[in-house]
Amino acid sequence: MTNKLTNLVNQLVGQRIARVDVLRADQLMLHFSEGATLGVTWSQDGLQVQLSKPITSDASTAAHRPTKRQLDYLMFIRKYLTRYGRAPAESDIERHFMVSAPSVNQMMQMLERRGFITRQAGVPRSARICIDLDGQG
Secondary structure, X not given: OOHHHHHHHHHHOOOXXXXXXXXXXXXXXXXXXXXXXXXXXXXXXXXXXXXXXXOOXXXXXXXXXXXXXXXXXXXXXXXXXXXXXXXXXXXXXXXXXXXXXXXXXXXXXXXXXXOOEEOOOOOOOOOEEOOOOOOXX
16 A cells, blocks of 8 residues: 555544535545545546545544534433434424524534534434544533
């Protein structure tokens, strides 16, 4: 393995894929929960990959930790999943935290954007936690 490929593999080992975007028929982007993005392009010359926003040491890790409030939401989702075997509806979260529906929706979008959860579009109660909550806080 070349040094470049070894470095790429080392940066991505153990990372969870938060989202995959298909940009064109020959190109996709893998978004990892810790912030890295891997572009993959198929061409006549072969497979080409490019890593952007590589994971560095402590600064990157700290930037991708949930805030106290985000952690509260994540812990509630985890407890709900454990107790009921399915993710909470946004209305369940709204009642628990006594906040408005738009506030819950905004937080859920933020958690998904930051790679802390994944959801399936159009599927209710599909939230899944993508980070280790035991090492947080």
